[in-house]
Amino acid sequence: MRKSLPFGLKTENLLSLGALVVLFVLSSIASPYFLQLRNLLNILKQVSFSGIIGLGMAFVIIAGGIDLSVGSMTAFIGAIAILIVNWLGGGFWAIAAAWIGAMILGAVAGLFNGILVTKGRVAAFIVTLGTMAIFRSLTLYIGNAGQFISNSDAYGNMGMSSVLGVPTAVWVFFILAFLLSGLLNRTRYGRYVCAVGSNEKVAAYAAIDIDKIRMLTYVITGVMVGVSAVLLSSRMNSVNSSDTAANFEMDAIAAVVIGGTPMTGGRGTVWGVVIGAVIIGMINNMLNMLSVSAYLQGTVKGLVIIAAVFIQRGSARSRNGG
Amino acid sequence: MSDVLVRTSGISKEFSSVRVLDDISIEIRKGEILGIIGENGAGKSTFIKILSGIYTPTQGSIEFDGRRVELRDAAAAKRIGVSLIPQEFNLVETLNVYENIFLGEELRTRGGLLDRRGMIAHTRELMKELGAAVDPSASIRTLSVAQKQMVEIAKAIKIESRLLIMDEPTTVLTVHEIDILFALMRRLKGKGVTIVYISHKLKEVRSVCDRVMVLRDGRFICLETTDALEIDEMARRMVGRELNQIFPPKRKAEGEVAFRVEGLAVPGLVAGLSFEIRSGEILGFAGLIGAGRTELAEAIMGIRRVSAGRIFVGGRELRIRKPADAVKAGIAYLSEDRQGAGIITSFAVHKNVTLVSLGDYARPLISRAKELEKTRFYVDRFEIKAPSLDARLENLSGGNQQKVSLAKSLDTDPKVLIVDEPTRGVDVKAKHDIYAFIRELADRGLAVMFISSELEEVMGMCERIVVMREGRAAGQVEGGHITEEEIMYYAMGIKEGV
Ligand SMILES: Nc1ncnc2c1ncn2[C@@H]1O[C@H](COP(=O)(O)OP(=O)(O)OP(=O)(O)O)[C@@H](O)[C@H]1O
Numbered sequence: 001m002r003k004s005l006p007f008g009l010k011t012e013n014l015l016s017l018g019a020l021v022v023l024f025v026l027s028s029i030a031s032p033y034f035l036q037l038r039n040l041l042n043i044l045k046q047v048s049f050s051g052i053i054g055l056g057m058a059f060v061i062i063a064g065g066i067d068l069s070v071g072s073m074t075a076f077i078g079a080i081a082i083l084i085v086n087w088l089g090g091g092f093w094a095i096a097a098a099w100i101g102a103m104i105l106g107a108v109a110g111l112f113n114g115i116l117v118t119k120g121r122v123a124a125f126i127v128t129l130g131t132m133a134i135f136r137s138l139t140l141y142i143g144n145a146g147q148f149i150s151n152s153d154a155y156g157n158m159g160m161s162s163v164l165g166v167p168t169a170v171w172v173f174f175i176l177a178f179l180l181s182g183l184l185n186r187t188r189y190g191r192y193v194c195a196v197g198s199n200e201k202v203a204a205y206a207a208i209d210i211d212k213i214r215m216l217t218y219v220i221t222g223v224m225v226g227v228s229a230v231l232l233s234s235r236m237n238s239v240n241s242s243d244t245a246a247n248f249e250m251d252a253i254a255a256v257v258i259g260g261t262p263m264t265g266g267r268g269t270v271w272g273v274v275i276g277a278v279i280i281g282m283i284n285n286m287l288n289m290l291s292v293s294a295y296l297q298g299t300v301k302g303l304v305i306i307a308a309v310f311i312q313r314g315s316a317r318s319r320n321g322g
Numbered sequence: 323m324s325d326v327l328v329r330t331s332g333i334s335k336e337f338s339s340v341r342v343l344d345d346i347s348i349e350i351r352k353g354e355i356l357g358i359i360g361e362n363g364a365g366k367s368t369f370i371k372i373l374s375g376i377y378t379p380t381q382g383s384i385e386f387d388g389r390r391v392e393l394r395d396a397a398a399a400k401r402i403g404v405s406l407i408p409q410e411f412n413l414v415e416t417l418n419v420y421e422n423i424f425l426g427e428e429l430r431t432r433g434g435l436l437d438r439r440g441m442i443a444h445t446r447e448l449m450k451e452l453g454a455a456v457d458p459s460a461s462i463r464t465l466s467v468a469q470k471q472m473v474e475i476a477k478a479i480k481i482e483s484r485l486l487i488m489d490e491p492t493t494v495l496t497v498h499e500i501d502i503l504f505a506l507m508r509r510l511k512g513k514g515v516t517i518v519y520i521s522h523k524l525k526e527v528r529s530v531c532d533r534v535m536v537l538r539d540g541r542f543i544c545l546e547t548t549d550a551l552e553i554d555e556m557a558r559r560m561v562g563r564e565l566n567q568i569f570p571p572k573r574k575a576e577g578e579v580a581f582r583v584e585g586l587a588v589p590g591l592v593a594g595l596s597f598e599i600r601s602g603e604i605l606g607f608a609g610l611i612g613a614g615r616t617e618l619a620e621a622i623m624g625i626r627r628v629s630a631g632r633i634f635v636g637g638r639e640l641r642i643r644k645p646a647d648a649v650k651a652g653i654a655y656l657s658e659d660r661q662g663a664g665i666i667t668s669f670a671v672h673k674n675v676t677l678v679s680l681g682d683y684a685r686p687l688i689s690r691a692k693e694l695e696k697t698r699f700y701v702d703r704f705e706i707k708a709p710s711l712d713a714r715l716e717n718l719s720g721g722n723q724q725k726v727s728l729a730k731s732l733d734t735d736p737k738v739l740i741v742d743e744p745t746r747g748v749d750v751k752a753k754h755d756i757y758a759f760i761r762e763l764a765d766r767g768l769a770v771m772f773i774s775s776e777l778e779e780v781m782g783m784c785e786r787i788v789v790m791r792e793g794r795a796a797g798q799v800e801g802g803h804i805t806e807e808e809i810m811y812y813a814m815g816i817k818e819g820v
């Protein structure tokens with residue numbers, strides 16, 4: 001019997017968790033500043049925005065797909081959220097409307113991706129490569145390639161707010177991770193996501209509506225994008241049409257993969273995304289503290305992703321014996 | 323020159339410190355056909371995977387033709403002349419037949435380009451030798467399980483090897499193909515090829531093998547000439563005790579018509595078939611490969627597009643467009659294609675068992691305890707041998723995977739049960755349990771559609787048998803006087819008439 005681990009962790013998480021611990025120790029040796037609470041919270045906050053999207057991305061990848069459009073979708077929805085806030089006067093109801101509007105818009109955008117992938121039978125990579133270009137271009141067009149600036153102080157305050165000393169975005173990240181982890185591991189839908197990603201034909205014969213399951217993974221990701229877009233745009237109280245949320249797709253996918261979900265689909269973990277996101281944040285933080293050029297950080301991130309895949313493949317092989 | 327081709331000394335194999343093969347020391351003689359029999363999970367496949375370099379033994383050594391060999395991988399075994407027909411298909415679904423047969427060993431023209439024409443011609447010859455109607459350029463995806471089996475066989479006999487290992491090659495073949503295969507085996511043997519043959523069909527083992535080895539729980543039980551082992555004795559040594567009557571008593575079904583199909587047609591495959599099954603009845607479906615039995619079942623389940631026909635369950639007409647519609651109407655289906663359509667090999671045992679019936683365990687959170695409880699029921703009932711309930715299915719033996727696949731279909735609590743090769747690769751003891759369980763379900767009022775290429779089991783289980791040929795019902799036999807010949811006459815088109 002496999003021992004069950006606390007907090008819904010799985011054995012797949014152990015590798016990335018180990019890497020996290022090692023990094024933690026290394027970072028605290030490298031800089032005394034690292035262990036300060038403010039620095040730790042800052043790391044968490046920085047990774048929350050793409051991390052939240054990674055939570056949805058995990059479902060897409062487990063079901064055998066990929067979503068490259070999330071970065072530009074975040075910018076697009078963030079811009080629309082600011083327009084809603086400004087348009088409705090910037091008060092409480094305006095902010096509430098921005099939240100609801102962003103999530104609905106995310107769901108619709110995700111549905112659009114999902115329908116093209118399932119009913120349209122176009123490869124997910126191609127569909128979302130296309131929508132990635134579309135959302136960025138729409139944002140640039142509406143914003144005249146400039147900034148969307150909110151007139152609402154309340155919106156900006158929400159973005160900077162904390163609860164019990166912990167930034168709101170971090171709370172949202174963890175609460176969503178808890179909920180989506182339950183969705184993946186404890187519900188029919190989650191089981192079917194794994195089934196569809198493992199063997200589509202078996203899933204179809206087992207009376208599982210594979211198109212619906214797949215489509216919903218994109219919708220979930222879209223809703224996560226909506227949440228992230230509001231948090232991100234309110235934190236800056238603005239959206240820059242050309243570079244807000246640039247490369248978020250890479251950060252989200254990296255968090256999923258580093259967290260232990262294989263790109264081949266069929267299985268995966270939601271808490272792994274949290275671990276993966278934190279690992280990325282800690283590496284960035286360490287590079288900053290060691291004053292490594294910001295331009296080199298991408299190189300390190302890239303190497304870590306590749307290494308993660310190598311390590312996972314090795315451990316999968318030893319698990320299967322032979 | 324000695325007459326021993328392979329000598330194994332003290333071969334053992336452990337998976338995460340569980341011993342599944344224990345100290346096997348045998349000699350395989352040149353030019354013999356050696357049968358290996360044993361219960362599901364006895365270690366047969368593990369043993370031949372070691373001979374063919376797929377697994378390395380935990381302990382022990384192998385001598386091939388008098389020389390000690392280290393078989394590091396399958397390629398090393400191939401180099402010394404070992405070829406294997408594996409129990410689970412190992413074909414690339416997206417490639418076509420000849421590409422699979424020559425995968426990694428493509429023929430080339432003198433210019434160094436792929437010799438497509440040569441490979442197709444060679445494939446056609448192989449198929450002719452096997453008496454199989456398989457188009458060399460057909461995509462593997464479009465083939466039936468039996469046709470895939472033929473491709474695996476062709477792949478293994480493409481070059482003459484010294485040791486040919488066949489792991490349950492006949493589970494999905496019908497008498498006709500099996501006869502051709504046996505003739506081929508005898509021909510190869512005449513040319514000096516040594517053959518290792520694994521099967522649960524003891525009658526076949528007895529007719530084609532020179533000697534038989536029996537394994538039980540990973541241990542060597544005996545190795546004797548076939549003439550010295552009656553079929554009953556083989557079964558007794560496999561199981562370790564006496565087996566009683568294998569088929570449950572038949573009963574004439576008096577119930578209402580529970581399932582009715584009218585003029586069901588699938589273009590090119592099923593030509594307007596009609597039949598009805600009473601509650602409590604097990605209706606058999608016999609026929610040769612390509613007769614359309616599986617296609618008929620898949621059409622009923624909404625997997626294949628139907629051009630005409632009506633389906634009734636309990637008198638109510640159904641509109642079945644997708645498998646979910648059929649399941650909702652109370653129809654359960656066990657596919658003949660275990661790994662392709664039946665189970666998810668990377669899923670644990672309990673997750674496979676509840677794959678179709680998951681709704682009963684989730685409200686809305688899945689109760690793991692309930693899942694495990696139900697799984698334990700099937701594990702006991704069918705004696706499923708698994709390292710643990712959490713074990714991925716790929717770590718179970720083939721026959722045990724089959725039992726899990728069956729459990730998955732049964733767990734929906736259906737009114738109509740369609741089983742396609744329900745005992746594929748299952749040992750004698752477990753067959754007995756499965757037959758008894760299906761009978762019990764029928765007695766509780768289920769209508770069962772029983773498709774099998776094993777005539778003996780169709781005749782043993784069914785009062786009434788529909789014999790299919792080229793997509794139609796070529797004949798129907800019933801009552802106590804069903805003979806194998808009569809069924810075969812209908813199946814081969816020698817006799818007609820319903
Ligand atoms: N990779 C693996 N990891 C763990 N256990 C394994 C693995 N492969 C096989 N086993 C176990 O080894 C035992 C023997 O399996 P094997 O496949 O050799 O049985 P078999 O005799 O071929 O049975 P069958 O008739 O069902 O094909 C089984 O109990 C199986 O669960």
Ligand SMILES: [Mg+2]
Pocket residue numbers: 366367368409489719720721
């Ligand atoms: Mg086997």
